[in-house]
Amino acid sequence: MYLVKVYVTYKESILDPKGEAVNDALHRLGYTNVDSVELGKYFEIKIKPDKRPIEAEVDEMCDRLLANVNMETYRYEISQMEAL
Amino acid sequence: MYLVKVYVTYKESILDPKGEAVNDALHRLGYTNVDSVELGKYFEIKIKPDKRPIEAEVDEMCDRLLANVNMETYRYEISQMEAL
Numbered sequence: 744m745y746l747v748k749v750y751v752t753y754k755e756s757i758l759d760p761k762g763e764a765v766n767d768a769l770h771r772l773g774y775t776n777v778d779s780v781e782l783g784k785y786f787e788i789k790i791k792p793d794k795r796p797i798e799a800e801v802d803e804m805c806d807r808l809l810a811n812v813n814m815e816t817y818r819y820e821i822s823q824m825e826a827l
Numbered sequence: 828m829y830l831v832k833v834y835v836t837y838k839e840s841i842l843d844p845k846g847e848a849v850n851d852a853l854h855r856l857g858y859t860n861v862d863s864v865e866l867g868k869y870f871e872i873k874i875k876p877d878k879r880p881i882e883a884e885v886d887e888m889c890d891r892l893l894a895n896v897n898m899e900t901y902r903y904e905i906s907q908m909e910a911l
Contacts, residue, residue: 744862750869765870768892774884778828778873785834785869786849789862800858808852 745790745797749819751810752783784809789824797821829874831885833903835894836867868893873908881905 753759759781766780786809790797801819810817837843843865850864870893874881885903894901 752869752871762870765892769888772888772891774874774888776875776877776884777888778875780873781871783869783871785836785867786846787836787865787867789864790858791860791862793860800860804853804856804858804861807856808849 744824745792746822746824747786747788747790747797747801747819748822749786749788749801749805749809749817750783751786751805751815751817752781753814754816757814783815828908829876829881830906830908831870831872831874831881831903832906833870833872833885833889833893833901834867835870835889835899835901836865837898838900841898867899 753762762780762782765782766777769777769780788801788804790800793800798821801821805817805819806812837846846864846866849866850861853861853864872885872888874884877884882905885905889901889903890896
């Protein structure tokens with residue numbers, strides 16, 4: 744079994760109003776040394792080995808469903824889980 | 828400047844309906860070897876150095892705002908950014 748961690752964030756050119764809101768809230772709580780906040784999505788996906796390479800499958804899953812590639816960018820880490 | 832990456836996920840005992848929905852959607856798209864999906868939040872925070880230790884500040888920010896510690900758990904990575 745693979746454990747895949749996918750991180751989806753907005754592209755540089757896209758406004759991130761939720762991240763701005765968190766930034767403002769942190770400032771109001773007194774964390775005035777916070778410079779910027781970006782808010783993204785984080786997926787932990789367990790995948791059973793298949794015939795096709797895992798990287799190709801994860802790339803396709805990200806492009807088709809997990810990220811909106813017009814506005815978002817993604818990266819991922821794949822690790823092998825211990826069999827129990 | 829520090830770059831802090833914070834990952835917030837539901838605790839084991841808490842239902843994750845959004846993760847379930849993504850899991851179902853992946854199955855419908857043909858990725859039937861996907862075993863489970865958990866959906867969490869991902870923050871990238873830039874913080875200027877302060878008098879207090881960065882770890883103490885990030886712990887407090889997570890407990891007070893970024894995570895709902897009744898339902899969620901968090902972990903973070905802190906790295907030093909290059910001065911430009």
